[in-house]
Amino acid sequence: xxxxxxxxxxxxxxxxxxxxxxxxxxxxxxxxxxxxxxxxxxxxxxxxxxxxxxxxxxxxxxxxxxxxxxxxxxxxxxxxxxxxxxxxxxxxxxxxxxxxxxxxxxxxxxxxxxxxxxxxxxxxxxxxxxxxxxxxxxxxxxxxxxxxxxxxxxxxxxxxxxxxxxxxxxxxxxxxxxxxxxxxxxxxxxxxxxxxxxxxxxxxxxxxxxxxxxxxxxxxxxxxxxxxxxxxxxxxxxxxxxxxxxxxxxxxxxxxx
Amino acid sequence: xxxxxxxxxxxxxxxxxxxxxxxxxxxxxxxxxxxxxxxxxxxxxxxxxxxxxxxxxxxxxxxxxxxxxxxxxxxxxxxxxxxxxxxxxxxxxxxxxxxxxxxxxxxxxxxxxxxxxxxxxxxxxxxxxxxxxxxxxxxxxxxxxxxxxxxxxxxxxxxxxxxxxxxxxxxxxxxxxxxxxxxxxxxxxxxxxxxxxxxxxxxxxxxxxxxxxxxxxxxxxxxxxxxxxxxxxxxxxxxxxxxxxxxxxxxxxxxxx
Numbered sequence: 001x002x003x004x005x006x007x008x009x010x011x012x013x014x015x016x017x018x019x020x021x022x023x024x025x026x027x028x029x030x031x032x033x034x035x036x037x038x039x040x041x042x043x044x045x046x047x048x049x050x051x052x053x054x055x056x057x058x059x060x061x062x063x064x065x066x067x068x069x070x071x072x073x074x075x076x077x078x079x080x081x082x083x084x085x086x087x088x089x090x091x092x093x094x095x096x097x098x099x100x101x102x103x104x105x106x107x108x109x110x111x112x113x114x115x116x117x118x119x120x121x122x123x124x125x126x127x128x129x130x131x132x133x134x135x136x137x138x139x140x141x142x143x144x145x146x147x148x149x150x151x152x153x154x155x156x157x158x159x160x161x162x163x164x165x166x167x168x169x170x171x172x173x174x175x176x177x178x179x180x181x182x183x184x185x186x187x188x189x190x191x192x193x194x195x196x197x198x199x200x201x202x203x204x205x206x207x208x209x210x211x212x213x214x215x216x217x218x219x220x221x222x223x224x225x226x227x228x229x230x231x232x233x234x235x236x237x238x239x240x241x242x243x244x245x246x247x248x249x250x251x252x253x254x255x256x257x
Numbered sequence: 258x259x260x261x262x263x264x265x266x267x268x269x270x271x272x273x274x275x276x277x278x279x280x281x282x283x284x285x286x287x288x289x290x291x292x293x294x295x296x297x298x299x300x301x302x303x304x305x306x307x308x309x310x311x312x313x314x315x316x317x318x319x320x321x322x323x324x325x326x327x328x329x330x331x332x333x334x335x336x337x338x339x340x341x342x343x344x345x346x347x348x349x350x351x352x353x354x355x356x357x358x359x360x361x362x363x364x365x366x367x368x369x370x371x372x373x374x375x376x377x378x379x380x381x382x383x384x385x386x387x388x389x390x391x392x393x394x395x396x397x398x399x400x401x402x403x404x405x406x407x408x409x410x411x412x413x414x415x416x417x418x419x420x421x422x423x424x425x426x427x428x429x430x431x432x433x434x435x436x437x438x439x440x441x442x443x444x445x446x447x448x449x450x451x452x453x454x455x456x457x458x459x460x461x462x463x464x465x466x467x468x469x470x471x472x473x474x475x476x477x478x479x480x481x482x483x484x485x486x487x488x489x490x491x492x493x494x495x496x497x498x499x500x501x502x503x504x505x506x507x508x509x510x511x512x513x514x
Contacts (some may be wrong), residue, residue, distance in 0.1 A: 030466045046306045050304070053302075058463075107380055111305055181511055241443055242422045245491060250417075
C-alpha cells in the first residue's frame with residue numbers, strides 16, 4: 001500500500017540494524033513514505049557484487065514491536081534488485097543508501113557497498129544517492145541530517161539525469177560549520193596502501209590489507225579535497241567504465257596488429 | 258627470482274584450480290615468466306570487492322608435484338594487491354585475469370570479479386587484461402589462446418595508457434572463424450532480469466536472481482554486439498565512475514538550493 005507521498009527505499013551496507021540506517025530513516029520519513037530493504041549483516045567493501053549462486057532469503061525485521069523493514073541474506077545491490085523486482089508495491093521515487101560510518105571517496109568508491117546500492121538503483125532507472133559521514137568511530141550521524149534532507153528534497157523535486165546516482169560525503173561537523181555543497185569528481189589518486197604480514201601462533205603466515213587516504217589531490221573539484229575543506233562533496237556517478245578518452249588512440253594502435 | 262623475460266601475473270575469479278587459468282598459464286608461458294596468485298575458491302560476481310575485516314591466508318598450490326601458484330582466501334582484487342605488495346619479487350609487466358567461462362559484457366562488467374582484478378592492477382599502475390570466453394558450459398578455452406597470445410604480446414610491446422585495463426571477450430569460435438579484433442565501449446543497456454520467488458519445504462520464501470542478455474544494442478562499437486557478430490571485443494576500462502557529461506548541469510541546479 002502506498003499513499004500519495006513519494007516512495008523512498010532505504011538500504012545500506014552496514015546491515016539493517018545499523019545506527020546510520022536508523023538516522024536515515026528519521027530524515028527520510030520527513031520526505032515521504034519509507035521502505036527498508038537491507039542486508040542482514042555488515043557487507044562493507046563488498047563492492048558491486050550480486051548473489052547469483054545462492055538463494056536470497058528475506059525476513060521481516062521488527063523494531064519496538066513495529067515492522068521496520070526486510071533483512072536479506074544478500075549484498076546492498078541485491079537489496080535494491082529484490083526491492084524493485086519483488087518487495088515494493090511500485091518503483092520508488094528515490095533510493096537512499098547509508099548513512100555509512102566513514103567516507104567513500106576516490107578510488108574506494110569502486111569497493112563501496114554503500115555506493116553500489118545507489119549505482120544499482122540508477123541502473124534500474126531510479127534516482128539515488130549514497131550517503132557517507134566522514135567519521136568511522138562514534139559517527140555523529142545527527143549532524144548529517146540537515147544536508148541529507150536538503151539533497152533528498154532537491155532530488156525528489158528535480159529528479160536526476162537518467163542513470164546518474166549521487167555519491168554524497170558529509171564532513172563530521174555540526175551543520176552550521178559546514179561550508180556548503182560542492183559538486184565534485186571522483187579522485188583518481190592511488191591510496192597509500194600496504195599489506196602487513198603476520199604469523200599465527202602455529203607459524204602460519206597471513207596478511208592484513210590496510211590503506212590510508214591520499215593527499216595528492218588539491219582541487220576542491222575532487223571529492224577527497226572538497227570534504228577535507230569542510231564541504232559536502234556530491235559526486236554524480238554513471239555506470240560506464242569505458243576509457244573513452246583513450247579509445248581512438250588504442251583503436252589506431254590495434255589496427256597495426 | 259626473475260630472469261630477463263617479462264614477469265606476468267595470472268589471476269582469476271573461478272579459483273586457482275579452474276581450467277581456464279590452466280589454459281591462460283599455457284599461453285602466458287610463451288610470453289614470459291609466469292606467477293599465479295588466485296582465490297582458493299570460486300568468486301564469481303564478487304564485483305570489485307576487497308577483504309578488509311578478515312586476514313588473508315595464502316598457501317602454496319602444487320600441480321603434478323611442481324609449485325603452481327598461491328591460493329589465497331580473498332577475492333580477485335585481493336589477489337592482485339597481495340601479489341604486488343608482497344608475493345612477487347618485483348612489479349609485473351602484465352596482469353592477466355581469466356580465462357572466464359562466460360562473457361563479461363555491458364553492465365555486468367561492474368559485477369565481474371575477473372574484470373575487477375584487471376582494474377585493480379591498472380589502479381596500481383600495471384598494464385592488465387581480463388579475458389572471458391563466451392561460453393559458460395564446457396568452454397573450448399583452447400580456441401581463445403591465439404588471440405590472447407596476440408593481445409598479450411601487443412600489450413607487452415606497446416604498454417597501455419596509465420590506469421587503463423582491457424576487458425577482452427572472445428567468441429566461442431575456432432580462431433580462423435573469428436572475424437577480427439574490435440575496440441569497443443561498454444554496453445549500457447539494462448539487462449533483462451527477474452527475481453523468482455520460491456518456497457522451501459517448510460514454507461519459507463526465498464528468491465533467485467536471474468538475468469538474460471540484452472539485445473537493445475546494435476552498433477559493433479558496443480562490446481555485446483561486437484562479440485555477437487564474431488569479433489573479439491576489447492573494451493578499454495578506466496576506474497573513474499564520475500558522470501562527467503552531467504557535472505555542469507548538476508552544478509548549476511545545485512547552486513539554486
